[in-house]
Each structure stands twice: as structure tokens, then as C-alpha cells.
Amino acid sequence: MQVWKDYQVQNKDRFLEELLELLRIPSVSADSRFNPDVKNCAEAVKLRLQEAGAEKVEVCPTAGHPIVYGEKIIDPKLPTVLVYGHYDVQPADPLELWDSGPFEPVIKDEKIYARGSADDKGQFYMHVKAFETMSKTNTLPCNIKFMIEGEEEVGSANLGIFIKENKERLKADVVLISDTAMISLENPSLDTGLRGLSYMEVAVTGPNRDLHSGVYGGAVANPATILCKMIASMHDENNHITIPGFYDKVQDLSQAERDALNAAPFDEAEYKADLGVDELWGEKGYSTIERTGIRPTLEVNGIWGGYTGEGSKTVLPSKAFAKISMRLVPNQDWVEISQLFQAHFEKIAPKSVKVKVTTHHGGSPYVTPTDHIAFKAANEAIQATFGKAPIPMRGGGSIPIVALFEKELGLKTILMGFGLDSDNLHSPNEKYGLANFYKGIETIPYFHKYFAELSK
Amino acid sequence: MQVWKDYQVQNKDRFLEELLELLRIPSVSADSRFNPDVKNCAEAVKLRLQEAGAEKVEVCPTAGHPIVYGEKIIDPKLPTVLVYGHYDVQPADPLELWDSGPFEPVIKDEKIYARGSADDKGQFYMHVKAFETMSKTNTLPCNIKFMIEGEEEVGSANLGIFIKENKERLKADVVLISDTAMISLENPSLDTGLRGLSYMEVAVTGPNRDLHSGVYGGAVANPATILCKMIASMHDENNHITIPGFYDKVQDLSQAERDALNAAPFDEAEYKADLGVDELWGEKGYSTIERTGIRPTLEVNGIWGGYTGEGSKTVLPSKAFAKISMRLVPNQDWVEISQLFQAHFEKIAPKSVKVKVTTHHGGSPYVTPTDHIAFKAANEAIQATFGKAPIPMRGGGSIPIVALFEKELGLKTILMGFGLDSDNLHSPNEKYGLANFYKGIETIPYFHKYFAELSK
Numbered sequence: 019m020q021v022w023k024d025y026q027v028q029n030k031d032r033f034l035e036e037l038l039e040l041l042r043i044p045s046v047s048a049d050s051r052f053n054p055d056v057k058n059c060a061e062a063v064k065l066r067l068q069e070a071g072a073e074k075v076e077v078c079p080t081a082g083h084p085i086v087y088g089e090k091i092i093d094p095k096l097p098t099v100l101v102y103g104h105y106d107v108q109p110a111d112p113l114e115l116w117d118s119g120p121f122e123p124v125i126k127d128e129k130i131y132a133r134g135s136a137d138d139k140g141q142f143y144m145h146v147k148a149f150e151t152m153s154k155t156n157t158l159p160c161n162i163k164f165m166i167e168g169e170e171e172v173g174s175a176n177l178g179i180f181i182k183e184n185k186e187r188l189k190a191d192v193v194l195i196s197d198t199a200m201i202s203l204e205n206p207s208l209d210t211g212l213r214g215l216s217y218m219e220v221a222v223t224g225p226n227r228d229l230h231s232g233v234y235g236g237a238v239a240n241p242a243t244i245l246c247k248m249i250a251s252m253h254d255e256n257n258h259i260t261i262p263g264f265y266d267k268v269q270d271l272s273q274a275e276r277d278a279l280n281a282a283p284f285d286e287a288e289y290k291a292d293l294g295v296d297e298l299w300g301e302k303g304y305s306t307i308e309r310t311g312i313r314p315t316l317e318v319n320g321i322w323g324g325y326t327g328e329g330s331k332t333v334l335p336s337k338a339f340a341k342i343s344m345r346l347v348p349n350q351d352w353v354e355i356s357q358l359f360q361a362h363f364e365k366i367a368p369k370s371v372k373v374k375v376t377t378h379h380g381g382s383p384y385v386t387p388t389d390h391i392a393f394k395a396a397n398e399a400i401q402a403t404f405g406k407a408p409i410p411m412r413g414g415g416s417i418p419i420v421a422l423f424e425k426e427l428g429l430k431t432i433l434m435g436f437g438l439d440s441d442n443l444h445s446p447n448e449k450y451g452l453a454n455f456y457k458g459i460e461t462i463p464y465f466h467k468y469f470a471e472l473s474k
Numbered sequence: 475m476q477v478w479k480d481y482q483v484q485n486k487d488r489f490l491e492e493l494l495e496l497l498r499i500p501s502v503s504a505d506s507r508f509n510p511d512v513k514n515c516a517e518a519v520k521l522r523l524q525e526a527g528a529e530k531v532e533v534c535p536t537a538g539h540p541i542v543y544g545e546k547i548i549d550p551k552l553p554t555v556l557v558y559g560h561y562d563v564q565p566a567d568p569l570e571l572w573d574s575g576p577f578e579p580v581i582k583d584e585k586i587y588a589r590g591s592a593d594d595k596g597q598f599y600m601h602v603k604a605f606e607t608m609s610k611t612n613t614l615p616c617n618i619k620f621m622i623e624g625e626e627e628v629g630s631a632n633l634g635i636f637i638k639e640n641k642e643r644l645k646a647d648v649v650l651i652s653d654t655a656m657i658s659l660e661n662p663s664l665d666t667g668l669r670g671l672s673y674m675e676v677a678v679t680g681p682n683r684d685l686h687s688g689v690y691g692g693a694v695a696n697p698a699t700i701l702c703k704m705i706a707s708m709h710d711e712n713n714h715i716t717i718p719g720f721y722d723k724v725q726d727l728s729q730a731e732r733d734a735l736n737a738a739p740f741d742e743a744e745y746k747a748d749l750g751v752d753e754l755w756g757e758k759g760y761s762t763i764e765r766t767g768i769r770p771t772l773e774v775n776g777i778w779g780g781y782t783g784e785g786s787k788t789v790l791p792s793k794a795f796a797k798i799s800m801r802l803v804p805n806q807d808w809v810e811i812s813q814l815f816q817a818h819f820e821k822i823a824p825k826s827v828k829v830k831v832t833t834h835h836g837g838s839p840y841v842t843p844t845d846h847i848a849f850k851a852a853n854e855a856i857q858a859t860f861g862k863a864p865i866p867m868r869g870g871g872s873i874p875i876v877a878l879f880e881k882e883l884g885l886k887t888i889l890m891g892f893g894l895d896s897d898n899l900h901s902p903n904e905k906y907g908l909a910n911f912y913k914g915i916e917t918i919p920y921f922h923k924y925f926a927e928l929s930k
Contacts (some may be wrong), residue, residue, distance in 0.1 A: 048785040109787060115683070172785055199689065213688060217786045226750030227571070230899040232669060232871030233655065235801050236771030237762045239755035242796075243705060243774050250706035253699065294682030297825040299695035306693045315692035318699050319789050320780035325797060329504040329628055330673045330834040331565060332799055332872075333775050333900050340698075341781060343788055345691050369753040378786040415688030416788075443686040444789050 021155045022463050026147075026456070033147045033459065034130075034452070036066060040105070040139050041123040041132040047083055047106035047172045056168050059105050060084045063146075063166050070146050071153030072164060080176035083168030087187070090153060091161045097473040098161035099466060100190035100429065101149075102419070103142025103197065104170030107134035108444045115446035128452045135450035136441040141196040142166055144436065144455060148462030157463075159470035163190055167419075170197075173217070173379030174419045181426045191473065192392040193423045194465065196458060198413045198435030203453055205283050206400050208393070208408035209433035213314070214346030214383035215416035216356045220245070220363055221374040222338045228324075229334040239370030242323040242338040248366055249340060252316055256302035259316045259344075261362045264355065269348040271312055279312065280305050282409045292440055311412030315345045341378070345416060352380035352418075381418015384431065391472040392432045399464035400434075403457065415443075434465065477611045478919050482603075482912070489603045489915065490586075490908070492522060496561070496595050497579040497588040503539055503562035503628045512624050515561045516540045519602075519622050526602050527609030528620060536632035539624030543643070546609060547617045553929040554617035555922060556646035556885065557605075558875070559598025559653065560626030563590035564900045571902035584908050591906035592897040597652040598622055600892065600911060604918035613919075615926035619646055623875075626653075629673070629835025630875045637882045647929065648848040649879045650921065652914060654869045654891030659909055661739050662856050664849070664864035665889035669770070670802030670839035671872035672812045676701070676819055677830040678794045684780075685790040695826030698779040698794040704822055705796060708772055712758035715772045715800075717818045720811065725804045727768055735768065736761050738865050748896055767868030771801045797834070801872060808836035808874070837874015840887065847928040848888045848921075855920035856890075859913065871899075890921065 026033075045059035046052040060077045063086045067075045072088030083106060091098070110120035110133045118124045123132035130140060145164070152158045165188065167177050181188060200207045224241035225234070254260050271279070284307055290298065300309040309315070323338025325331035344359065346352055360375040367373040386393055388410065400408040413433060420431045436458035442448045482489075501515035502508040516533045519542045523531045528544030539562060547554070566576035566589045574580045579588035586596060601620070608614045621644065623633050637644060656663045680697035681690070710716050727735070740763055746754065756765040765771070779794025781787035802811055816831040823829040842849055844866065856864040869889060876887045892914035898904045 048783075048787065109781075109783070111783075112684070215688070215788070217788070219786075224751065227898065227903070228568070228901040229749070230871060230901065231771075231773045231775060231799060232671070232766075232801055232869075233895050233899060234749075234766065235773045235870065236765040236769055237754060237756045238749060238751060239753075240773050242777045243709065246702040246705040246774070246777070247709075249699060249702040253703075293685070293690075293694060295680065295694060295826055296828075297695075298693060299824070299826040300693045309692040310688075310690065313692055315687075317687045317691045317696050317790055318702070318780060318794075319687060319787060320782045320791070321698045321702070321794065322778045322782040324774060324776035325565075326776045326778040326795070327505070327565065327567075330675075330797060330799070331504065331775060331900065332671070332673070334773055335776070338774075338777065339782075341786060343687060343786070345688055368755070370751055370755040372752075413688075414691060415686060439689050442683065443689065444787065445684040445686070447683070 019157065021157060022151050025151050025155050026459060037140060037143050038123045040143060041134055042121055044121045045106050045168065046109050047169050048109050056083045056106060060086050060168055063105050066146055067164055070150035078180065080180055082176045085168065085177065085180050086166040087164065089163040090158065092158050096160045097470055098163060098190040099469060100163045100165060100188060100193045101145045102193055102195045103145060103166045104138045104168065105142065105166050106168040106171050107137070108171050112446060117447055125452065129449040130452065131447055131449045133448050135448055136437040137443040137448065138170065138197045140450040140455055141436060141458065144196060144458035145462055147459045151459065152463050152466065159467045163188065175379065177419055178422050181422060185427065188427055190429060192469065193429045193431040195417065195431060195433055196435050197417055198415060198433050199437040199439050199441065200435060201282060201409060201411065202438065203457060206404045206406065206408045207282065207411040208396055208400060209386060209413040209435060210388055210410045211348070211385040211412045212383060212420060212433065213414055213416050214350060214352050214381050215343060215418055216346060216352045216359065216380040217343040217378040218356060218359055219341050219376050219378055220339065223336060223372045224370065225336050228336050231332045231334040234334050238334060239368065240334050241371050242335055244368060244371050245323065245338040245340060248363065249318060251366060257300055259314065261358050263358050264314070267349045267351065268314060276308065278410065279307055279412060282307060282411060310414035312347055314347050314350060317343055319343050345414065346383045348383045348385050350383060352382050356380055381416055382421040384420040386433060387430055390430050392430065392469055395465050395468035395472055396432050396434045398468045399461050402464045403461040475613065477613060478607050481607050481611050482915060493596060493599050494579045496599060497590055498577055500577045501562050501624065502565050503625050504565050512539045512562060516542050516624055519561050522602055523620055526606035534636065536636055538632045541624065541633065541636050542622040543620065545619040546614065548614050552616045553926055554619060554646040555925060556619045556621060556644060556649045557601045558649055558651045559601060559622045560594045560624065561598070561622050562624040562627050563593070564627050568902060573903055581908065585905040586908065587903055587905045589904050591904055592893040593899040593904065594626065594653045596906040596911055597892060597914065600652060600914035601918055603915045607915065608919050608922065615923045619644065631835065633875055634878050637878060641883065644883055646885060648925065649885045649887040651873065651887060651889055652891050653873055654871060654889050655893040655895050655897065656891055657738060657865060657867065658894065659913060662860045662862065662864045663738065663867040664852055664856060665842060665869040665891060666844055666866045667804065667841040668839060668869045668876060668889065669872050670806060670808050670837050671799060671874055672802060672808045672815065672836040673799040673834040674812060674815055675797050675832050675834055676795065679792060679828045680826065681792050684792050687788045687790040690790050694790060695824065696790050697827050698791055700824060700827050701779065701794040701796060704819065705774060707822060713756055715770065717814050719814050720770065723805045723807065724770060732764060734866065735763055735868065738763060738867060766870035768803055770803050770806060773799055775799050801870065802839045804839045804841050806839060808838050812836055837872055838877040840876040842889060843886055846886050848886065848925055851921050851925035851928055852888050852890045854924045855917050858920045859917040
């Protein structure tokens with residue numbers, strides 16, 4: 019619509035300036051030293067929602083970081099879209115690998131470099147600006163509610179409680195989220211599902227104190243060695259996960275569905291070159307697209323034990339630790355998988371060590387109903403602004419809360435991400451393309467338009 | 475000799491006070507932040523040697539930490555004993571596991587708790603006080619030279635250079651070291667050998683940056699997982715080390731020799747209880763005494779990679795690291811073993827990662843010549859003060875420099891340690907028994923006496 023285009027062209031620079039301002043707030047939810055920044059960020063989001071035309075805007079306290087809520091109800095008889103996003107970000111470390119300050123955004127090669135630029139500040143803010151576009155031009159086709167939380171990167175523990183306590187306020191017809199990626203601006207895609215997550219931490223204790231590796235070495239189980247053996251045993255020679263029962267509920271896709279997924283453009287040479295690896299790795303019998311989309315995984319996110327400083331120390335450590343997370347696919351249940359992991363880890367531990375397994379957090383996988391009118395609306399919106407239909411894709415990441423939306427609010431979720439896999443989410447030098455940012459702002463109003471039309 | 479006994483009884487408290495003063499200096503050689511303390515410690519050792527009666531005492535600079543030299547030549551025709559020790563200590567971390575400050579020595583249950591109390595300040599200082607006893611009572615039976623270094627805990631790189639450049643000054647008939655343990659004061663033992671050491675560090679690189687474990691998990695090799703698999707593969711199901719050629723030069727002991735070793739008192743239940751483990755671990759077919767004495771080992775001294783902070787981060791790390799050391803037995807050569815390790819580690823690395831192997835330091839194993847008159851002298855000295863002959867034992871630790879003494883100076887080394895395996899060397903709450911300290915001071919003069927007599 020020309021009126022949207024005109025408004026967005028006129029306000030282009032301000033949209034970006036406002037995003038950069040948001041990116042300057044180090045709203046790291048995992049690290050309590052940043053608590054004041056997280057709070058400031060919530061207040062900034064509140065202000066921007068108000069300016070954009072939202073009503074009843076509120077920074078809602080939780081037991082953890084607050085949730086920002088706002089809404090614009092133009093007609094209770096019209097359909098309502100609940101926009102979800104998160105203003106918290108991952109920790110920025112390792113800091114030394116950033117080319118510029120993670121919270122000092124810079125524009126380089128038409129990309130915004132900053133922690134949170136793609137995940138998720140740059141993406142949820144597209145919704146704020148798309149809403150502003152419709153609101154200021156009096157063209158809102160439906161009701162919109164915003165729920166922007168501050169704990170997505172630490173498991174959204176308090177969002178579940180908030181949802182349960184605010185079912186009436188959150189009443190809607192569909193949830194819309196931009197917190198995922200598309201293949202490219204040339205090959206837009208639309209997520210048809212997300213993997214679930216089960217995030218564990220394990221501690222292996224050998225002797226009750228660090229020992230001299232000469233005096234005791236060879237006679238006492240080294241917990242680091244044992245932990246390595248236990249982790250090593252969790253993938254077999256075909257990189258299948260060996261936890262008994264792990265695959266029991268995995269939904270196998272039909273050959274036609276797999277073929278459709280594999281029809282997506284994928285350049286293995288380019289993928290490898292981008293990552294700097296000579297060879298890919300993964301579960302035998304599946305393509306890279308399948309390995310990251312429709313198959314569950316088990317990854318070591320962190321491992322530590324013994325002397326890790328400069329130089330050498332001949333110690334046989336008392337303890338070794340690992341953070342291990344599993345990505346889950348339909349119909350795996352994250353609580354069940356966490357239990358299977360724990361039982362298996364405890365079972366394979368030799369008697370020479372003691373193990374302790376704890377669950378950090380998790381979420382179940384999700385499949386988008388591709389026959390839902392909201393999926394059709396997203397499809398048409400992308401077609402309207404990109405000039406071609408999006409390729410259906412399974413996202414490898416997890417937004418654990420999506421399963422909760424369905425359970426608690428009875429709502430389906432549409433995952434309309436505008437990021438790229440190469441945006442360095444959770445990594446140093448996270449970035450978000452300016453074109454992606456503006457394309458999102460351009461596309462989102464069409465979603466609301468088509469969703470309202472298809473709802474009639 | 476009564477004159478020694480009288481002198482030692484009179485000066486008992488001062489001996490201890492002086493040691494505690496030395497233990498208050500945090501002479502951590504591995505960490506450059508402690509460089510001034512290491513230097514102060516060398517100066518303190520110099521002063522004490524001078525006070526004890528040594529001459530030509532000098533703090534000799536090296537490219538690293540200095541070496542303290544001193545001597546007392548009473549008659550060039552008499553035999554000369556070169557006493558070696560080290561005034562540097564291991565890092566004290568993990569600090570939170572100490573019950574009292576590592577550099578604030580306290581006496582509890584008749585033991586001195588402090589970093590370096592047993593390794594090696596408390597032990598080399600026995601030699602200074604034994605020397606003082608003989609010197610101040612004009613009963614020195616032979617010439618004595620002292621070489622107390624400051625880099626033993628970091629591989630003694632500069633001691634080798636010092637020895638090469640000071641062959642004339644270091645001329646002697648035997649080297650005497652107290653830097654090992656005996657079974658107990660009730661069951662004194664004498665080391666008949668030491669294991670060698672090869673200390674390596676490995677780095678495994680997967681993707682060129684930390685990745686989002688959802689977006690890339692399952693499709694890209696995780697260097698932490700791969701490192702675990704590589705480390706796990708280095709011991710087979712019988713806990714034999716799998717590096718090709720690793721055992722080729724290992725000297726097998728005769729059954730009679732093994733029987734003699736195993737005749738040493740060893741209470742497995744007590745050993746397990748002390749370490750807090752339910753089951754021991756080690757190479758199949760060998761006893762605990764053999765596993766720590768006559769068999770080579772491979773231990774993970776440290777491992778790290780990915781996110782190791784509080785909470786969770788869903789990262790697929792770019793890099794993972796480990797410090798791995800091997801204890802060697804006759805006739806393994808540490809340089810050759812380091813090369814075998816490197817070649818093997820590089821060979822077993824899958825193409826999906828890159829590996830880098832570096833050698834920190836090492837030293838070859840050593841076997842004491844039990845038919846040497848100095849070994850006989852040590853044997854008789856222990857018999858004189860303990861009232862029973864020492865049990866011959868193989869020490870599990872390494873003093874890499876011992877092999878150099880033989881190569882560069884043509885000298886055999888006698889390892890007359892007075893510590894206990896349970897002294898928490900390299901661990902929090904390192905301790906040294908007061909009785910061990912005083913028994914060492916009492917015994918050492920007899921070594922010199924018998925060595926001088928047997929040399930005639």
C-alpha cells in the first residue's frame with residue numbers, strides 16, 4: 019500500500035536510530051550484573067510502544083525480568099494478533115572476538131553489528147515500527163497486542179506464569195513472532211516448525227580433592243577423562259544419539275516431506291566456507307537441512323575441569339563439568355527427554371566417580387499448521403513484498419514458549435523470521451542486515467491485512 | 475650423634491619459625507603476577523644458607539626465575555654432595571577449597587598447612603637445617619653444595635642451561651634430593667626411581683566462530699564433543715593407552731621385582747576412604763602400587779571449551795582445549811613420547827576439525843642405582859634414625875631434572891623424600907607433618923656421615 023510505503027520512506031532514518039538506541043542497552047538476562055540495564059531496556063520498549071500508538075502499555079513485573087505489554091484494540095469484533103518478542107540478549111562473551119563493542123552498534127557493509135541486532139531486538143522492533151506505520155496512517159486492519167519479554171535467553175521461566183495469570187488480557191487469534199531466520203532475501207522462507215530444547219548440566223566427581231597426577235595418576239579415576247568417555251559414548255559411529263528411548267517419539271517425515279525440505283536452495287561449499295570447516299558432521303542418512311531441522315541433536319555447550327590457566331599444572335582434578343543441550347523434534351517431550359538423559363547419564367557412570375545431573379530449562383518442539391489462515395497470510399505477505407512465495411523450512415532453533423502458547427492460550431504461532439543463519443546469533447559480531455530490517459517493517463503490515471481479510 | 479641431637483633440640487622452634495616465614499612468601503612460578511615474590515623467596519633462601527654456614531652463596535639470574543647456589547668445601551679431597559631442591563610452589567587455586575590461607579601457614583594436628591609445606595620448601599629446608607647442624611657443631615663429614623631452583627613447578631627450563639654453564643662449580647659425587655614421599659613414618663621407604671613426564675596441550679577448532687546450537691547443531695562438528703571422543707579413545711577398555719608405540723620401550727619388571735614392590739604395606743580400603751572414592755581405576759593387570767610406580771599413565775589435567783559461566787548459553791563452541799600429561803617409566807623417552815602423542819592426536823582428528831598440539835615440558839624417567847654407595851648411605855641413615863630399613867619404592871611423580879644431572883654432570887641422584895602421599899601436593903590444603911620435618915633434619919646428617927665413610 020502506497021500510504022505505508024510513503025510513511026516508511028519518510029521515517030526510515032528515525033526507525034534505525036531508535037533501534038540503535040535500544041541496542042546500546044546491554045540487556046543481558048543471564049548475568050545479574052546487568053539487571054539494571056534489563057530494567058532500563060523494558061522501560062525503553064514501553065516508551066516506544068506508547069509512541070507507536072499502543073495503549074495500556076505496562077512494564078509488568080515478574081519474579082525475574084519484567085514483561086512489556088501493550089495493545090491497540092480498534093474493534094473487538096475484528097481478529098487479534100498477539101505479537102511476541104524479547105528484549106533480552108545473550109551474554110556478549112567472548113568479548114575479545116568482537117570487532118566492535120557488542121553494545122556500541124556500528125553499521126558496516128549495510129549491516130548492523132551489535133548483540134541483539136538480530137536476536138531479537140532488531141526483529142521485534144520491526145513489529146513496533148510496522149504497527150506504527152499502520153497506526154499513524156489509520157490503516158490498522160485488526161487488533162494487535164504486544165508481549166515483549168526479558169527472559170527468552172534464560173528459558174522464559176516467568177513468562178509461563180504471566181500467561182497463566184493473564185489469559186483474558188492475552189486473548190487473541192494467533193501469535194506472530196519474528197525471531198528466526200529465512201534462507202536469504204533472494205530466497206525468502208517461512209518456518210514450518212521449531213525444535214524443542216532440553217538443557218542439562220552434569221558434574222562428575224572423582225577423588226574428594228585435586229590430586230598430584232604423578233602420585234595418584236593411573237590409579238584413581240580422572241573425572242575429566244570419565245566425563246569425556248561418557249560424552250563420547252552419547253553419539254555412536256553414525257552420530258546417532260545413544261540415550262535409550264531418545265528417538266522413540268520422533269516423528270518421521272514422509273519421503274515427500276523430506277524431498278520438499280531438501281528442495282530448498284543449499285550450497286554446501288558456501289556453507290562450509292562460511293564456517294571455515296573442511297567437512298560437515300552429523301547423523302548418518304540425513305542432509306544438513308534435515309539435521310538442523312527435523313532431527314534431534316545433542317551438543318556440548320560447555321565443558322570444564324582441572325587446571326585451565328596459563329602454563330601447566332600436574333593435577334588430577336576432583337571434578338569435571340559440562341553443559342549439554344538437546345534439540346528436540348515432534349513429538350519429543352522435553353521433560354521426558356531430560357529424564358531419559360539423566361537416567362542414562364547416571365547409569366553409564368562408572369562406580370569410580372559420582373555424577374550429578376541438573377536440568378537448566380527446556381521447551382517442547384513445535385510444528386506450524388500450514389493450513390492455518392495465519393500461515394496463508396504470512397505466505398501472501400511475503401509474496402507481496404518479496405515478489406515470490408516463501409520456501410517452507412524447519413527452523414533448527416527453539417522458542418520454548420511457543421508450545422506454551424498453544425497449551426495455555428490455545429493459540430497457533432506463526433514464525434515469520436527475517437534474519438539469516440549467518441547473523442552470528444549467540445556469537446561474537448552478531449549482525450542484522452539493514453535490508454532485512456526494512457523488509458520486515460514493509461512485510462508485517464501485509465500479514466495483518468491478509469490475516470484480517472482471510473478471517474472474514 | 476649426641477652433638478647433632480642436642481643442637482637440633484635447642485634450635486627446634488627456630489627451625490620451624492624460619493620455615494613458616496619462607497612459606498609466607500607466595501613464590502608461585504607459573505603465574506607472572508608472583509614474580510616479585512619468587513625473587514624475594516630466592517633472596518630469603520640465600521640469607522638462610524649464609525646463616526647456616528654456606529659460602530659463595532649467590533642468587534644466580536636465569537632467563538626465568540633465579541637459582542640459589544651455595545657451598546661449603548671443607549676439604550677438596552673429601553667427597554661432595556650436591557643438594558638439589560626448589561623454592562617455587564604450585565599455584566594455590568582453587569583458593570575456595572583451602573581451609574586456611576595457602577600462604578598463611580597454620581599448625582594443626584601436628585602438621586604445617588601451607589602451599590609448599592611439603593613440595594618443596596619444607597623438604598629442601600631440612601637440608602639447610604641439617605647442614606647448619608653439622609656446620610655449627612663442626613662435624614661436617616664431607617663437602618656440600620646447594621642448588622635450590624625456582625622453576626621446578628614449570629619444567630625447570632633454565633636449570634638445564636645453568637647446569638651446562640656451571641659444570642665445574644657443580645662438580646660433585648652424588649645428588650641428594652628430598653622432594654618425594656615415603657610410605658609413612660612407621661614404614662619408611664626409599665625411592666628407587668621416578669616417573670618421567672610429557673606435558674601436552676591440545677586445541678581443537680571446529681567452526682571459525684561460536685555458533686547458535688539450534689541453527690547449526692547436528693550439522694557441524696562440535697569441537698568439545700570431538701575432543702571428548704579423542705580423549706576417550708586414548709584409553710581402551712582395559713585402560714591401556716592406545717597411542718601406537720607408547721609401550722614399546724617400557725621396561726617390564728620381573729615377577730620378583732613386582733612381588734617386592736607389592737610387598738609394601740598398602741591398605742586399599744584406607745586409600746579409597748582417604749580419597750572418597752568407591753572404586754579404584756587403572757590399567758588392567760597391575761596393582762595400585764604398580765599403576766603409580768612402574769606403569770606409564772595419561773591424565774587430563776585440564777579441559778575447557780564453550781560456555782562455562784553461570785546459567786545456560788546455547789552455543790556450539792568454536793574451540794575446545796585440554797592439558798594432557800603422561801607419566802613415563804624406564805626406558806621411555808619424553809621427547810619421543812611427546813612426538814608419538816602429537817602424531818597420534820593429529821591422526822585421529824576427524825576432517826571436520828583442526829587440531830593443534832603443543833608440548834609444555836617434560837622429562838625422562840629415572841631409576842636409582844640401588845648398588846650405589848649413596849643409596850647404601852641413605853639406607854643406613856634411615857635405619858639409624860627410624861630403627862628399621864626403608865622399603866624400596868618407585869615414586870609416581872617426576873623430577874625431570876634428575877635425568878639431566880646424569881647426562882650433564884654424570885651424577886646419580888638419591889631421592890630421600892620425607893613427605894607422605896597424602897600431603898596434598900599440588901592440591902588445596904597442602905600439608906607437611908612436623909614429625910616428618912624434624913625426622914628429615916635428624917636423618918640427613920647421617921646420610922653425609924655414611925656417604926663419607928663409604929667413599930673412603
